[in-house]
Amino acid sequence: MPAISVKNLTKRYGSVAAISGVSFEVGRGEVVGFLGPNGAGKSTTMRILAGLQTADSGTADICGESVALRPEVACRHLGYMPENNPLPEDLRVTEYLRFRAKLKGVPRGEVAGRVDEAMEACDLVRKARRRLIGTLSKGFRQRVGIADSLLGSPDAIVLDEPTIGLDPHQILGIRRLINSLRGKMAVLISSHILPEIEQICDRVIIINQGRIVASGTTEALRNEFIPNVSFEILGTMSAEALKTLLQTRDPAAKIAGGEEARDGARRFRVSISNESPLVNRLLEVVYPAFPGEIRELSLKQPSLEDVFIAATRRSWEISAAEGSSREK
Secondary structure, eight states: OOSEEEEEEEEEETTEEEEEEEEEEEOTTOEEEEEOOTTSSHHHHHHHHTTSSOOSEEEEEETTEETTTSHHHHHTTEEEEOTTOOOOTTSBHHHHHHHHHHHTTOOGGGHHHHHHHHHHHTTOHHHHTTSBGGGSOHHHHHHHHHHHHHTTOOSEEEEESTTTTOOHHHHHHHHHHHHHHTTTSEEEEEOSOHHHHHHHOSEEEEEETTEEEEEEOHHHHHHHHOOEEEEEEEESSOHHHHHHHHHHHOTTOEEEEEEEEETTEEEEEEEEETTOTTTTTHHHHHHHHSTTTEEEEEEEOOOHHHHHHHHHHHHHHHHHHHHHHHHO
16 A cells, blocks of 8 residues: 555646646655646645645545545644745744644653654754754754654655755755655655755656656656767767768767867767667777777766656647647
8 A cells, every 4th residue: 555645636726727637656665756847736736635725626545544534544644844834933943843743643751752753863953952943044944844744753754845945065964864764654755956856766756737747767757758868979080970970870860069179079969769779889889980089978868857847848748739629
C-alpha cells in the first residue's frame, strides 16, 4: 500500500480548474519531487492532501485512509509544511514545538521526547533550542517548520517549497535533512530549485495547467522528452570534415558551432538521436579519424530543467491543439 495515493483529483474555482484528473502515488520511504510552473496546481494538491481544502471529485488517501471521509485518521499519518509557513515570533522554538505536539495529539508523556527527536533531526538543538522564533534566520525557520511536520511520527510528509528564500548553505542543510528521511517516511516535496530536486528525489512528477504531464525518474524522463543526446567536441578539424564523418555513420546527426575557442581549436556541438548507434561509439569513430586533432570530447547531459521545460512546452502545445480542434 502506498503512503500517498491520489486518484482523479479535481478542484475548480468557478469556471477555472486548479487541478483536473490528477493521479499519482508515493511509496513508503520514497522521496518524490512535485514540480510545476506557478499556478500549475501544486499547492492546491498539497492542501487537499493535508485536509485543508476539499476536492470537488476524486480521492486522496494517506496510508489507505481517505482524507475526505476520515480526515482525522488520515492526517495522523501525514506531516505538512505549507509554503511561507506562518510561525509565532514571540514563542521559543521548544515552546512552539511542544504546543504543536499537543495539538497533534501526541500523548503528554511523549511530548518532550518527540520534540527533542524532531529538533535533533532538524539540527535545531545547539543553535536554536531556546531562541525566540522571531530572532531566527529564514533557514532556521524552515527547519522549525519541518520539525513541526515530523512531530507526529508520520508515515509521510508533504513539504511545499521548503527551500524558498534560502541561501546555498541553508539549502544544503535542508537537502541533508531530507536525504536523512529517505527510507524512513515518504516525502513529497515541491520546489522551483530544480538542481536540488534532481539531487534528492528518487523520481519526479511534473504538473502543468492542473494536469500531470510527466512522471518518472529523471533518466526515464530524459529519454522521453529529450530525444537527442548532445556532445561537445573541441578540436582543430574543419566543420565540414566532422560533418562528413558523422553523417556517413548517421545521416540524421547534426553538427553546429565551429567557432574558435582557444589555440586554434574550434568548439562543435553534436546532436544525435538516442537510438543512433553513434551514441555509444562516438569516441571510437572520431579519434581515429582525426589523430592528434581532438582536444576534448564530452557528453552534455540534459538537466532536470531541460526536461521540465520540454514537458511543460509539450503540454502547452497539446492544449493549444485541443483548443484549435474544439473551435473548428
